[in-house]
Amino acid sequence: MKLIRQDEAASLPSRSPIFEGDVRTQNLVSEGDAPLLRVTSVTFHDGARNRLHHHSTEQVLVVTNGRGIVATEQQEFRVGPGDVVLIPAGERHWHGAEPGQNLTHLSILTPGQMTIDA
Numbered sequence: 001m002k003l004i005r006q007d008e009a010a011s012l013p014s015r016s017p018i019f020e021g022d023v024r025t026q027n028l029v030s031e032g033d034a035p036l037l038r039v040t041s042v043t044f045h046d047g048a049r050n051r052l053h054h055h056s057t058e059q060v061l062v063v064t065n066g067r068g069i070v071a072t073e074q075q076e077f078r079v080g081p082g083d084v085v086l087i088p089a090g091e092r093h094w095h096g097a098e099p100g101q102n103l104t105h106l107s108i109l110t111p112g113q114m115t116i117d118a
Helices: none
Strands: 023-029 038-044 053-055 059-066 068-072 076-079 084-087 093-097 103-109 114-116
Touching (some): 038 093, 093 103
Antiparallel strands (some): 023 038, 059 084, 068 076, 068 093
């Protein structure tokens, strides 16, 4: 058993090209800890978001703080603490904070690939 604390102070600025704006991440469970699961806390500051992308596996987002948007090309959900979003494998989507708001969510994935869409 291992206890891991979600703590924005322990997060690091992300330089990934998928993100637009100020985004910080904290890897909570990595493939080294549990080869079949990745859990990352992602904090989007003041309207930051990620680019349209898709994953080769399902993704679960659990909103823990703030207000944001999770969207596909056809749908848009406004989300807040306690909301859980299931994104099917291959579905093109993006997510991030509403303008003027911050958003923190847990991203839960099994190992697979992510592709940034044009």
